[in-house]
Amino acid sequence: MSHGDSKVTVETENLRREFESKQGKIVALDGVSLRVKEGEIFGVLGPNGAGKTTMVRILSTLLLPTAGTARVMGYDVGKEPEKVRPLINSASGAERAGYDFISARGNLWFFSQLYGLPSEEAHRRINELSAMLGLENYLDRKFYALSTGYRQRVTIVRAFVNDPRVVFLDEPTIGLDVMTAISIREFLLSQAKNRGRTIILATHNMSEVDAICDKVAIIDKGKILACDTPSALKRSLGAPALVMEVSPPPPPERLEMLAKLEGVKGYTSTIDEERGISRVQVVVNSDDTAQTVLEATRKSEMNVLSSYRQQTTLEEVFVALVGRGFREREHEVAA
Amino acid sequence: MKLQPSIWLRTAYARMWVRTKSIYGEPLWVVVTIGFPLFTSLAMALLYRSTGLNSAVGFAVLGGVMISFWGNVLWSMASQFQWDKQQGLFEIYISSPAPITAILVGMSLGGIIGTAPSAALVAFAGWVFFAPPINPFWPGVIVVFGLTLAALYALGMTLASLYLVYGREAEALNEAIHEPVSLLSGVYFPSIGGFSPFPFALQVVASLIPLTIGMDALRRTLFALPGLPPAGFDAIYLHVIALSVMAGSLLVLAQKALKALEERGRRTGTIAVRQR
């Protein structure tokens, strides 16, 4: 779907948010500017602690920005929250918000009333949305009796029950089995494409972003590092990544020398303990650089069991921008 | 899609529905909530009987009835938003167009409807076991009872805002407040007026609690107390005024406090709490 002529539904301008903590001031968002159009599924991709949830909370009027502006459907989220709230909804994968002794349907009806929906309209929407998510046979079960997957489906239905123009989703498929995650993604696609809703999807699940997002903003340490369609971002790397399987897994300081080679944009590594190998992904700007990396690795007496070139993923885009993968970045943040 | 202009009423009704459905959908709920007020009431009634003053047994029965509501105010009103916050419900309320006061009023109405059976059973049990002598002025009883509940639940709404800030240990706070307020407000004995054992200063403090005024008025309208005028509106008009003022003031205070706390929460980022 082309969004070229669509109106802008969500925009931020130099959005900044600081928090006071015992360790001093923390900058969760640092001058974020973006524009999202009607009907887009807009991904905000980054590791834990990057600022994704902070941005979603500001846009859903739960948090005030420290500086900058944010507008949803043309209204300022800081100064006009009462105008924003009827037009939005949000859901988080971490939440299981509901009343245990009420049925799923009762819970959904209750939340619909917070938006002033007439009961008949509310039940119609609940039935329709539940059918799309395979929830219709579970609507009359009490909330506490539902499994994790079905509670999350209820959460997703709740986020759409008031026919919002903009929906904010924070890790909506986290912890769910593959089939449930797939059905939720298909649902989100249909809501955006067929109903013209704007969906902001904050996640660190790259395959999810790849699968359904029209555009993605890569965020790290509160800053937007890149913002484009997933395919454009992957094309920007220039060359497929080089993947090497090294045994035994080398210490991190030995891999550091790879980042210093000319043409290397960054690397990430994972250890397969069962096989006793390290899988090192190196993001390079050309085939020649890949060859250089391979030779340098062998010269440094690391035992390369195998090597191949891999179709670019969004993680490699992140690695190219930051120099490290999600895992390494999260460890840095935790330290 | 059109939205009706009655979000306030729909929200209040829906929240009331959730509360009453949770209670009446689980028949055991009435059984489990009656335990504490019933046994405390019976114990105090037996204690009065052991002193030989059978005419005061009614105080204990009345106390058991009102303790049911006071317990509901503490456990299901004051601490509710703190628990909602931990479950992620509070941020859903804030980010919706629903007025927070509508949610509070719905909770109150649901709480009153849900507690009524327990309270009625305590009264019935007291009547069956002790047959306390009463001298009721029923119009006064109804007016005072209604106003006491209104003021008590308005207090619950105000406490709900305080608990949002200070209520991380809501359970411990409830346990700390429950007994002292029951003592000061004279749930089982007159704590204000000529019959009170408390010094005047303490009576003044006690009078700031809606339950104190309500209990005193209910005793005057239900029992013949020596030295007091016969039950009638003459005996309780000051109580009616005080309870009305308390209910109104506390409602306004609750609304302003919650608005201020919402703004504070949005500034400091404390509306949402990361869950397990």
Next chain:
Amino acid sequence: MSNVRSILASIWIGWYRDFSWTNPLLGLSLRTIPPIASVMAASIVYWWGSFHAGVFDPNRLAYIMIGALLYAHIAAYSMIPNLAIAEGKWTFVFTQVYMSPKSASPYLAGRTLGSFLSSAVTLFLALIAVYLLLPPLFGTSIPLVVTPLSFALFGLALVVNILASMGIGFLLGAYAIFATKFEWALPTYISGLLMIFSEALFPVTFLPGPLSQIANVLPFTEFIRAARAAMIYNDVSSYFYFLGLSAIGGLILLFAGLLAFRRAENRARRLGLLDRKVA
């Protein structure tokens, strides 16, 4: 040895669970207030009734003071196994404890002892506070025996009562294993029944005939009688008589509680209920 370790670790957890405030002094103060308030309420009810009936007796005030304080103490820590299991179902701690080598019994025993310690501290603080507050309120002194011997005997009675309290705790714990909701309900009823049948506020002779006989066989009743013998009547021989009855009753209750709990664990394991989701 690992039993001892489990118990000690659980005592530590129980203590910190009870005083889990960032300001422990504030936590201690707030935990002491409820028993003070409830003793004062009961005392005032007695005073009000007896004063207007013309039969006020300061000895009876002391009777109520000791009984109400000890009732609050028993209620505070006897129900801990039930509450620990209920809480453990929510936090998944109970499942982990159950799978550990020594399983749940040392954990629950330790939690009970931890709560006993915190409750004993608040009991003594509340006793001092009420002893100071009641005389000016009623214009009379409280005839308590305040000597090192009386306090030592009082403390011994508290320790002996652990048997009965732990016994009832394990019985309630057996119930909590199977309950999926309202686990806290049965302890509320047991606490309520103890308030009436343990002679906390009035002699059991005020109960109808058969019911007073029930009260006489409860170890909690004998415990409170022993405490009064030490702190009010200064009657050492009665003290040891009641203490003995309390100990025997406590041992029987503890044995029954442990047996019931063991059978409940085994049954729950057979039925797959130990890690069941709860509301």
